[in-house]
Amino acid sequence: MPDDNITFIGETSFRNERKKFGIKDEDRCRHIYIVGKTGTGKSELLINLAFQDIKRGHGIGFFDPYGESAERLLDLVPKRRINEVVYFNPADENFPVPFNIFERVKPVYRYSALLNLLGVFRRIWSDIWSSKVEYILENCILALFDYPNSTILGIYRLLVDSSYRKAVIEKITDPMVKIFWLQEFPRISHNSETEAIAVIKNKISKIIHNPLIRNILGQTKSKIDFKEIVNGQKILIANLSRGRLGEDNSAILGLFLSAKIYLTVLSRIDIPAFQRRDFYLYLDEFQNFASNAFISLLSEARKYRLCLTLANQYLNQLGQVK
Secondary structure, rough: OOOHHHEEEEEEEEEOOEEEEEEEEHOOOOEEEEEEOOOHHHHHHHHHHHHHHHHHEEEEEEEEEHHHHHHHHHHHOHHHHHHEEEEEEEOOOOOOOOOOOOOOOOOHHHHHHHEEEEHHHHHHHOOOOOHHHHHHHHHHHHHHHHHOOOHHHHHHHHEEEEEEEEHHHOOOHHHHHHHHHHHHHHEEEEEHHHHHHHHHHHHHHHHHHHHHHHHHOOOOOOOHHHHHHHHOEEEEEOOOOOHOOOOHHHHHHHHHHHHHHHHHHHHHHHHHHHHOOOOEEEEEEEHHHOHHHHHHHOHHHHHEEEEEEEEEEHHHHHOOOO
């Protein structure tokens, strides 16, 4: 098989003969899992694999929760591909790269988008999650899908701003969602339900009051074209340095980024199978960036030509993906 169809990992040495060995492209869409403690070469392997993909003209996404690997990979991008790079570095407040999780969600994908976003909120709000919180948040998200130029800020406004809520209700097309906002929401008076609303307001305010997060998730127009990245063989390098952003901010942005990629990959069903080109997604410390819905994509990713490389330090961290 030609070398162009193999991603090399290392060399074997047998009887004084050294031979390269690697993984066939077709096998990579069955996914790669790398586990290794700090200092075992895990980051070097991820950079090596991603660099080979870039050299061969593939589209890739590279999520780095530490920042150093992202910076090194950016420096390795060949000049011929430098204009194909989207470098997502939220710590650079002078040049924010916004993306809107509510932007351009087609009606046919809204249920999948809903489940994915609920999965993200469940991950970041696991300490307060309940069926009532989920139910109220579900109706917030579905309402905002119908309202033009919605952002994550709209969740808070729906709960506190009656004028905004009235404007959103007028645009709702789903009769069940409209019934919730016209009839159920005004009647909410039980302590448990009132508490659920208060909890959501408290949690969402911590996101939208953070200037770093708000500058990225609170703008109506995205500067990242996820379809162009995934289907156009572009390069997305996400520097999600926990040291610069804080652990919570890094996880929140990583989860929403992976949610957008998840929805973009699902939309590939509109593209004939023979036209879907492989997209290679690298998630270091992936348990921090993958919601339940995203992990469920593992079984279907091959048909969408999404090839995942997942890495973390310990097997017992897999239990954090819930």
